[in-house]
Amino acid sequence: MIEPAIAQCASTESPGERFARVRNWTDTLTAPLSAEDCCVQSMPDASPAKWHLGHTSWFFETFILERFEDGFRPFHDAFRVMFNSYYHAVGDRHPRPQRGMLTRPPLSFVREYRRNVDERIARLLASRGDEKGLQEDLLALLALGINHEQQHQELILTDIKHLLFMNPLKPAYHDAFSQSEQPTMPMAWHAFDGGVVSIGNSGRDFCFDNESPRHRVYLAPYRLASRLVTNREFLEFVRQGGYRDPKFWLSEGWDWVCANDLAHPHYWLEDERGWMEFSLAGLRPLDPGLPAIHLSYFEADAYARWSGARLPTEAEWEHAAAMPSSCGEFAEGKLFHPAAAKQHGLSQLFGDAWEWTQSAYAPYPGFRQPEGAIGEYNGKFMVNQYVLRGGSCATPADHARATYRNFFPAAARWQFSGIRLARDMENGTA
Numbered sequence: 001m002i003e004p005a006i007a008q009c010a011s012t013e014s015p016g017e018r019f020a021r022v023r024n025w026t027d028t029l030t031a032p033l034s035a036e037d038c039c040v041q042s043m044p045d046a047s048p049a050k051w052h053l054g055h056t057s058w059f060f061e062t063f064i065l066e067r068f069e070d071g072f073r074p075f076h077d078a079f080r081v082m083f084n085s086y087y088h089a090v091g092d093r094h095p096r097p098q099r100g101m102l103t104r105p106p107l108s109f110v111r112e113y114r115r116n117v118d119e120r121i122a123r124l125l126a127s128r129g130d131e132k133g134l135q136e137d138l139l140a141l142l143a144l145g146i147n148h149e150q151q152h153q154e155l156i157l158t159d160i161k162h163l164l165f166m167n168p169l170k171p172a173y174h175d176a177f178s179q180s181e182q183p184t185m186p187m188a189w190h191a192f193d194g195g196v197v198s199i200g201n202s203g204r205d206f207c208f209d210n211e212s213p214r215h216r217v218y219l220a221p222y223r224l225a226s227r228l229v230t231n232r233e234f235l236e237f238v239r240q241g242g243y244r245d246p247k248f249w250l251s252e253g254w255d256w257v258c259a260n261d262l263a264h265p266h267y268w269l270e271d272e273r274g275w276m277e278f279s280l281a282g283l284r285p286l287d288p289g290l291p292a293i294h295l296s297y298f299e300a301d302a303y304a305r306w307s308g309a310r311l312p313t314e315a316e317w318e319h320a321a322a323m324p325s326s327c328g329e330f331a332e333g334k335l336f337h338p339a340a341a342k343q344h345g346l347s348q349l350f351g352d353a354w355e356w357t358q359s360a361y362a363p364y365p366g367f368r369q370p371e372g373a374i375g376e377y378n379g380k381f382m383v384n385q386y387v388l389r390g391g392s393c394a395t396p397a398d399h400a401r402a403t404y405r406n407f408f409p410a411a412a413r414w415q416f417s418g419i420r421l422a423r424d425m426e427n428g429t430a
């Protein structure tokens, strides 16, 4: 039986208290940003912080207040379209690549929208939250909205990092940074017998629809690396010509490398000081002991092939996550950069960096898309993407769990994504 390795919210915390805490964390994350920082969109995949602030409020207004609030009236009629991300059932949407064109409304008005939604949700919970029948639906949607907000908190950080990196000043978001300081743990291999195991969420606590149902899979015996691949190890791949030799790359990945003239990870650059890495603390010397991050699936797969290993499947990863392991850095540490592996045994499964798996993002056997607009949340994206596991240095700790399935296209590398290696068992032994 695999239980979530990370505790869910403290049992003493009421839904209303959790709502307030998570919403406040979004405000904390955006506090260092200027109004100009919050407005600009650096690429179609990334959204301005102002849009994230509005969209997360829109989610609560559209899916909870519109349904449960007596005498509902939207805060602003135009926000229904402006802050709708991809919900066709809700109606029209402002084009995603044009979210950075929204110089109006001003940031102050979007923050006013957030406060208005916060007050109305608090009022709703206080007045009707304990009504029989209402409570179950309302609290389920509230939990979804809170977890949705936490997903956007991570996106706020990855999107602002992408934006700041494009600025020639290479400005810092904050002045906290991580250093490996002492030698990183040598990579060890942990053996798993495999067999018929169960993965997926049984639904006792909150989970997204894509994590269910829990089901059985067969795993051949395998080995899993004890920690994430480090900058030192990935730099060796770069220096030995890993980006120049097609034999390490998937065909589509090699086309991607050539078309974009790639030779190293996205936030690395080499100047007279040597190899540098851009972090949310600005441009700093590449720290060899820290995990290599912001890698695409193509890069992760090529590195694994070059090193004589492979990426794990998501079932292998989840099975291993039932073992005791030490966690990495989460958002609460406020570094927003992974830390070095310092513990013996399995480490960094949770936190530090999302880990690419070789598993295509597909429905589990028996998956049923929920009815209505909310059914558009996950199910319709189950094509042309790969599953990542574990959470990152930008993920809130109570948002991570063993069954969590994150997903991105193979070329995406603006997320905090790294590499954990796996190997087949040779001759049935480790």
Ligand SMILES: [Fe+2]
Pocket (backbone or CB within 6 Å): 055, 085, 148, 152
């Ligand atoms: Fe969203």
